[in-house]
Amino acid sequence: MKIRKSISASAIGLLFGSFMLLSPAVAQDNPTLSDAEVAHTAVTANQIDIDYAKIAQERSKDAEVLKFAETMASDHKAVIDQAVALVTKLGVTPEVNAVSKQLLSDAEKTKEMLRTKTGAAFNKAYIDNEVAYHKAVIAAVEGLLIPESENAELKSLLESIVPALQAHLEHAQMVQKDLNGK
Amino acid sequence: MKRLKPWLLPTGLYLLCLFLSGATSPPVSPKVHTVEISRMQFNPQVLVVSMGDTIEFVNKDMVTHDVTESSGKSWKSPALASGAKWRLVARKTADYYCSYHPVMKGKIEVK
Ligand SMILES: [Cu+2]
Numbered sequence: 001m002k003i004r005k006s007i008s009a010s011a012i013g014l015l016f017g018s019f020m021l022l023s024p025a026v027a028q029d030n031p032t033l034s035d036a037e038v039a040h041t042a043v044t045a046n047q048i049d050i051d052y053a054k055i056a057q058e059r060s061k062d063a064e065v066l067k068f069a070e071t072m073a074s075d076h077k078a079v080i081d082q083a084v085a086l087v088t089k090l091g092v093t094p095e096v097n098a099v100s101k102q103l104l105s106d107a108e109k110t111k112e113m114l115r116t117k118t119g120a121a122f123n124k125a126y127i128d129n130e131v132a133y134h135k136a137v138i139a140a141v142e143g144l145l146i147p148e149s150e151n152a153e154l155k156s157l158l159e160s161i162v163p164a165l166q167a168h169l170e171h172a173q174m175v176q177k178d179l180n181g182k
Numbered sequence: 183m184k185r186l187k188p189w190l191l192p193t194g195l196y197l198l199c200l201f202l203s204g205a206t207s208p209p210v211s212p213k214v215h216t217v218e219i220s221r222m223q224f225n226p227q228v229l230v231v232s233m234g235d236t237i238e239f240v241n242k243d244m245v246t247h248d249v250t251e252s253s254g255k256s257w258k259s260p261a262l263a264s265g266a267k268w269r270l271v272a273r274k275t276a277d278y279y280c281s282y283h284p285v286m287k288g289k290i291e292v293k
Contacts, residue, residue: 071282075245078264082244163221164245170285 033097033148039087040094041103042145042158045137046076046083048107052129055114059122068175072130072168079161086157099144120182127176134169138162212271214238217288219247219262219280224288231272233292239268247286252277 033041049072056069087094110129117125141158149155212234218225220242231237239249241262249259249268256276259268272292280286 067281074282078245160221160244163223164243167222167283167285171283174284 033099033144034095035090035149035151035154036087036092036095037097037099038145038149038154038158039083039092040096041100042141043080043083043094044100044103045140046079048103049076049130049133049137050080051107051111052114052126052133055111056122056126059114059118060126062123062179064175064178065123065126068127068130068171071171075164075168079164082157086153090151090153092151099140120179123179127172127179130172131169131176134165134172138165138169141165212236216240218242219286222283222286224249224278224280224286227287228289228291230291230293233272235272237270237272237290239270241266245282247280247282249278249288250281252279252287 053069053073053076056065057073060066060069110133114122114125114129141162146155146158149158213232214236215229215231215238217229217237217239219239222243224239229237239259239262241247241264244264246261246263248261249270251257257270258281259270261282262268270290272290275290275292277287277289279288
């Protein structure tokens with residue numbers, strides 16, 4: 001259970017932006033996540049952002065925020081569809097693991113927080129979280145999921161989603177700036 | 183009535199030939215250029231074309247994009263799902279972006 005524990009600590013660490021400092025276990029080259037676990041983590045991370053987008057579509061009336069949420073829902077679904085198609089082709093069944101569990105439990109708290117907010121406070125909370133979440137996911141994909149992937153196609157799929165995550169982050173920062181000016 | 187001056191005839195024929203050759207010689211045919219949308223970028227980001235050339239946008243990403251003229255008043259492609267193509271005839275220089283991902287920008291320069 002020592003390995004599991006260190007992955008969980010890493011997941012928490014990366015979500016607070018100090019991933020590289022807190023995760024010596026992941027920096028080592030022996031894999032700690034199987035491809036089935038990498039796939040589950042990737043799908044979970046994408047599904048969480050779709051869930052956040054749905055909350056925004058229910059609670060926001062701001063055109064820019066709604067347009068951003070629509071893009072998140074559509075893009076992260078496209079990524080999940082690709083991931084599901086790949087694991088189906090490879091005959092891999094995504095497996096729940098410490099990292100995906102940690103992502104889900106953190107997301108539950110964030111969703112609860114978002115549901116307490118309305119109006120401008122909601123827009124700000126949603127977009128601030130999108131900025132932080134995309135930073136954390138980029139760090140997790142680059143620093144954990146890509147190095148942990150053994151299958152070349154899985155690795156290449158994960159590499160191909162980084163530019164989209166980066167564009168989402170920049171888009172979120174743009175909306176954040178606009179909201180601060182309102 | 184005055185008679186036509188004989189020296190006018192060759193000149194007239196010459197001008198007629200010049201006019202006909204101008205009208206029948208093949209015009210410079212419009213080219214088709216490709217802008218590839220991949221890794222969340224328009225490639226090439228700045229495309230120089232001649233008036234009347236066609237630009238074909240091809241979406242090679244897994245996510246949906248579009249091509250929207252920046253003023254919002256001139257032209258806009260429909261949503262381009264993964265693998266979709268869309269053609270535009272270049273009439274004037276324009277900046278454009280993707281309305282789904284406004285950080286994605288490009289430019290068409292008509293010479
Ligand atoms: Cu786009």
